[in-house]
Amino acid sequence: MKSPFNFFSGSADEQRIQELKGLTLFNGLRARELRELDELLHARSYQKDEVIFDEGDTGLGLFIVVRGRVKIVSSHAGLKRLAPEFGRGDFFGELALFDEAKRTARAVAIEPTEIVALFRTEFFSLLERDRGIAAKILYELSRTVCRRSRSLVVQEEHLPLL
Amino acid sequence: MRNEPTPTLLSWLIIILVTCLVLLVFQKILWLVIPGLLALVLYYCMQPSVQSLVRAGLRHGTAAKVVAGLLCLAMLLPALFILSVPASRAAAWKGTLAHYVQGGLDFLGKTEEMLAQKMPMLRKSAVLHHSPANLDAAAEEFAEKYLGIFLLQLVHWLPSLLLIPYLTYFLLREGNLFRKHLIRNVPNAYFEKTLLLFDRVDKSLQSFFVGLMKLTFLDTACLAIGLWLIGVSFPLLLGLVAAVLAWVPYLGSIVGCILVVVVAATDFPNEPAVAYGCILLFISVRILDDFLFLPLTVGRSLRIHPVLSVLVLFLGAEVAGPIGLMLVLPVWGVVAVVIESLGQILADQRLHERFRQARQLRAVTG
Numbered sequence: 001m002k003s004p005f006n007f008f009s010g011s012a013d014e015q016r017i018q019e020l021k022g023l024t025l026f027n028g029l030r031a032r033e034l035r036e037l038d039e040l041l042h043a044r045s046y047q048k049d050e051v052i053f054d055e056g057d058t059g060l061g062l063f064i065v066v067r068g069r070v071k072i073v074s075s076h077a078g079l080k081r082l083a084p085e086f087g088r089g090d091f092f093g094e095l096a097l098f099d100e101a102k103r104t105a106r107a108v109a110i111e112p113t114e115i116v117a118l119f120r121t122e123f124f125s126l127l128e129r130d131r132g133i134a135a136k137i138l139y140e141l142s143r144t145v146c147r148r149s150r151s152l153v154v155q156e157e158h159l160p161l162l
Numbered sequence: 163m164r165n166e167p168t169p170t171l172l173s174w175l176i177i178i179l180v181t182c183l184v185l186l187v188f189q190k191i192l193w194l195v196i197p198g199l200l201a202l203v204l205y206y207c208m209q210p211s212v213q214s215l216v217r218a219g220l221r222h223g224t225a226a227k228v229v230a231g232l233l234c235l236a237m238l239l240p241a242l243f244i245l246s247v248p249a250s251r252a253a254a255w256k257g258t259l260a261h262y263v264q265g266g267l268d269f270l271g272k273t274e275e276m277l278a279q280k281m282p283m284l285r286k287s288a289v290l291h292h293s294p295a296n297l298d299a300a301a302e303e304f305a306e307k308y309l310g311i312f313l314l315q316l317v318h319w320l321p322s323l324l325l326i327p328y329l330t331y332f333l334l335r336e337g338n339l340f341r342k343h344l345i346r347n348v349p350n351a352y353f354e355k356t357l358l359l360f361d362r363v364d365k366s367l368q369s370f371f372v373g374l375m376k377l378t379f380l381d382t383a384c385l386a387i388g389l390w391l392i393g394v395s396f397p398l399l400l401g402l403v404a405a406v407l408a409w410v411p412y413l414g415s416i417v418g419c420i421l422v423v424v425v426a427a428t429d430f431p432n433e434p435a436v437a438y439g440c441i442l443l444f445i446s447v448r449i450l451d452d453f454l455f456l457p458l459t460v461g462r463s464l465r466i467h468p469v470l471s472v473l474v475l476f477l478g479a480e481v482a483g484p485i486g487l488m489l490v491l492p493v494w495g496v497v498a499v500v501i502e503s504l505g506q507i508l509a510d511q512r513l514h515e516r517f518r519q520a521r522q523l524r525a526v527t528g
Contacts, residue, residue, distance in 0.1 A: 036216055039338050042357065044350055047523040051516050053354070060354045112527075117353070121361045129213055 020116075023064055024089045024144070028136040037133060040122040046109035057103045059096025061119040065089065068113025074105035085110065094141060097123055173505050178477070180497045181490065185482040188489055193322045195489075201329030203371045204233060205337065212334050223335055230331035237327050241320060265428025266420075269437055276434070351517035352507060359503040366495045373459035374409065380455045381405035381447060385422075388443040392436055394426045404444075408451070410488045411475050419444040466494065 017034045020026050020041075026034060043066075046052055052063060055074060063070075070086045086092050092107060097120050127134040188195045208229050215225035341360060348356045386401030394400065404418030422444065423437045430436040466474065471491065478490025507513060 032216075032219065035222070039222070039342075042342065042345060042353070044353060046350060047520065047527055050350065050520050050523055052350070054512060054516065057354070057512075060358055117357075119354075119357050119361070121365075129210070130217055 019066065022089065023066070023091075023116075025064055025091055025137060025140045028140060029133060033130075033133045033136070036130065037126070037137075040126060041116040041118060043114065043116050046113045046115065048109060048111050050109050052107040052109060052113075052115070053093060053103050055103055055106045058100055059093060059103050060100075061117050061123070062091050062094045062097050063107070063115045063117050064091040066114040066116055068115075069110045070113060070115070071108050071110045072105045073108060076104055091141075091144070094145065096120060097141070170505070173501050177494070177498050177501050180501060181474075181494050182477070182481045184493050184497060185478060185486045185489060188493070189482045189485055192485060193319075194325075196319075197322050197325040197329060199489075199492075200323075200326050201333060202367065203375065204326065204330045205333040206368045206371045207375055208233065208330065208334060226331060226335035230327060230334055233330055234327040237324075241324065262424050262428050265431060266424035268431060269423065269427030269434060272434055349517050350520055351513050355503070355507045355510075355513065359500065359507075362499045362503060363496055366499050367492065370492050370495060377451070377455055377459040378402075378405045378409070380459070381408055381451065384447045384450065385443065388447070389422065389426075389440070392426070392439045392443065393430075394422065394436070394440065395429050396425070400425060410484050411491075413484055413487060415444070415448055466491070 013035075016038060017031055020034045020038060021029070021031075026037065029037065046068070052070060053059070065086050065088055067088060070090075070092065072084050072086070072092065093103065095101065096103070097118070100120075123134070123137075211229050212222070212225045215228060216222055220228070341364075345353070345356055345360065382398070382401045382405040384401075385404055386398045389397035389400055400422050404415075404422055407414040407418040407421070410417075419441060422440050426440045427434070427437045474490055474494050475487060478486035478488075478493075480486070482489070
């Protein structure tokens with residue numbers, strides 16, 4: 001039976017899986033795991049200069065750039081000076097995956113951008129039912145967060161925590 | 163979930179109004195609401211099985227087909243059995259029903275007699291003069307009148323009930339995609355809040371229905387064990403029927419209790435103590451339900467204050483009768499979540515500003 005809502009069926013499905021596989025956060029996952037994860041991801045498109053989230057918003061999940069570029073603007077001194085940009089495969093807003101704290105910066109698309117969002121409660125449901133997938137994602141996430149933490153200390157790379 | 167919005171007086175009024183409207187609409191399309199709700203119950207109960215099959219290596223669509231296929235089989239077999247019952251068997255059922263009605267009326271008569279012996283002044287009371295003069299004729303008349311109606315209702319509802327496996331399959335296979343499709347059409351500015359709203363609705367429904375299933379299981383187990391100890395026939399079946407009837411608050415429990423007492427009184431016509439034992443058992447299970455099972459299962463899910471839940475039940479009964487009584491709690495739970503979240507979104511000027519900005523950008527880029 002052809003699904004009336006399935007926009008990723010057939011060859012598009014494989015294309016989508018390959019696309020996800022190319023993202024740093026998910027490159028440790030197998031095709032089956034990516035398919036399971038894909039059910040939790042939400043694809044969004046943003047225009048140039050469109051705000052993705054704002055400083056002070058309650059964070060609800062992380063965003064991964066599939067195409068385009070995103071600039072981070074903040075009133076906080078450290079982030080203001082660094083003003084980082086994220087491109088294909090990068091993710092931002094990761095702290096919202098762990099708590100409901102306010103966002104510390106504004107994320108703006110600086111060119112037409114496509115992103116996928118992973119919502120916190122959906123990630124927790126994945127954590128409960130398939131720890132294997134969640135562990136791989138958390139491992140990649142931790143590596144990047146460590147790298148960004150170090151970069152904040154030594155200020156070698158422009159990839160702060162958000 | 164933390165950071166949930168606090169309802170204002172206006173939102174309370176809107177919640178009450180919307181709940182009443184939804185109940186009135188549901189009453190009109192009951193043929194769709196009942197299978198829809200049962201499909202939702204099955205969806206939440208079977209979703210873990212589909213996820214397990216996906217983890218075992220099956221594609222999502224195939225896993226949904228396997229689970230829904232098994233469900234379909236489990237539902238079609240009893241339906242075919244009911245449809246294939248020959249007329250002669252139906253006549254025998256009529257006899258059985260008459261037998262049990264007779265048993266119930268006998269029990270009523272004996273109880274009246276016993277009460278009159280203990281309290282002679284009640285003999286003059288009108289309360290004790292309701293039993294029909296000819297119990298046999300009354301029982302026959304009852305069976306004649308209601309068994310036909312029951313069978314007709316069953317045939318009338320069968321097509322609707324056959325929708326259940328189809329709707330369950332749709333939800334298992336397409337539910338998540340449908341939800342994603344809806345969210346995809348939400349403007350970017352409201353995207354995160356909408357996700358939160360969907361998540362809250364989903365969690366409310368899931369915990370309510372799963373809680374209801376757990377409550378039904380606990381009720382069935384307690385009643386079946388109690389009836390088995392008392393010695394009533396078909397303890398498991400009676401326990402299950404009474405537990406399902408209890409889905410309609412208050413009214414369902416009373417009907418379930420009457421059903422079991424009638425069976426007990428017929429099985430043991432000369433031992434009214436058995437029927438009284440059944441009544442005691444029902445009261446005990448009711449107390450267990452109210453103070454232990456309900457707060458641990460359904461109560462936890464909707465987080466409605468006990469006093470408010472009683473008022474909400476009265477509201478449901480007033481608006482839509484027994485159907486309102488049955489549906490008002492989950493409807494209230496969902497409506498409250500939706501109204502409170504929408505109120506939060508509407509009050510957030512930053513979101514509206516972001517939406518306007520995005521619309522202007524889209525207008526410029528065409």
